[in-house]
Amino acid sequence: xxxxxxxxxxxxxxxxxxxxxxxxxxxxxxxxxxxxxxxxxxxxxxxxxxxxxxxxxxxxxxxxxxxxxxxxxxxxxxxxxxxxxxxxxxxxxxxxxxxxxxxxxxxxxxxxxxxxxxxxxxxxxxxx
Numbered sequence: 001x002x003x004x005x006x007x008x009x010x011x012x013x014x015x016x017x018x019x020x021x022x023x024x025x026x027x028x029x030x031x032x033x034x035x036x037x038x039x040x041x042x043x044x045x046x047x048x049x050x051x052x053x054x055x056x057x058x059x060x061x062x063x064x065x066x067x068x069x070x071x072x073x074x075x076x077x078x079x080x081x082x083x084x085x086x087x088x089x090x091x092x093x094x095x096x097x098x099x100x101x102x103x104x105x106x107x108x109x110x111x112x113x114x115x116x117x118x119x120x121x122x123x124x125x126x127x128x
Contacts, residue, residue, distance in 0.1 A: 007052060007090035008042045014100045015040070018107055020115040034111035040103055046078075052091040053077070054099070056106040058084050 008030060015021050015032050022033040032040040040056040043049075055077040058066070063086040066074040073094065077087035088099065108116055 007054075008044075010096060011040070011042055011054060011090075011099075011103070014096075014103055015107070018104070018111070018115070019118040020112060021107070032107075034107045035115060037110035039106040039110045043077075051075075051087070051089055054088045054090055054103070055080060055085050056088065056103060057109050058086045058102075058106065059109065060084060062086065 011032075012023065012030075015023070018034070020035050024031055024033065026038070026041070029046070030042045031038050038057075040054055042054055044052050046053070053075075063074075063076060063081070063084050066086050066088075067076060073089055073092055075087040075089070077085055081087075086102075088094070088102065090099070108119075111119075
C-alpha cells in the first residue's frame with residue numbers, strides 16, 4: 001500500500017470510468033455525482049481537521065463496521081455522517097483497490113439503473 005501523491009487525481013481517474021458521473025464544486029469541495037445524486041466528496045483539511053479524505057455514501061451498517069475495524073483510516077464525517085456516509089483518510093497508506101471498490105459501491109447506491117446496467121455490461125465484456 002502506498003500514499004497517493006495526488007489522491008484527488010487518482011479519485012477522478014477512478015470515477016471517470018463509470019457512466020453518467022460528473023464532478024462539481026459543492027460547499028467548496030470537489031463533489032462527485034452519479035446521475036442527479038452525490039456519492040462522494042474530496043476534502044483537504046476540512047475546517048482545519050488536518051485530514052485529506054474522501055467522504056462517501058455507504059450502505060446501512062457499513063459506516064460503523066469500517067470505523068470499528070480501522071478507526072485510524074475510517075471516520076464518521078461531519079454533516080453527512082448521520083446519514084451513514086463514511087470518511088476514508090487518503091493521507092495514510094491506503095489500498096487503492098479497496099478505495100475503488102468502496103467508491104463503486106457508493107456510486108451504485110445513487111446511479112441511475114441504466115448507468116449501472118452499462119457498468120455491469122462493461123464488466124461482463126472485460127471478463128469474456
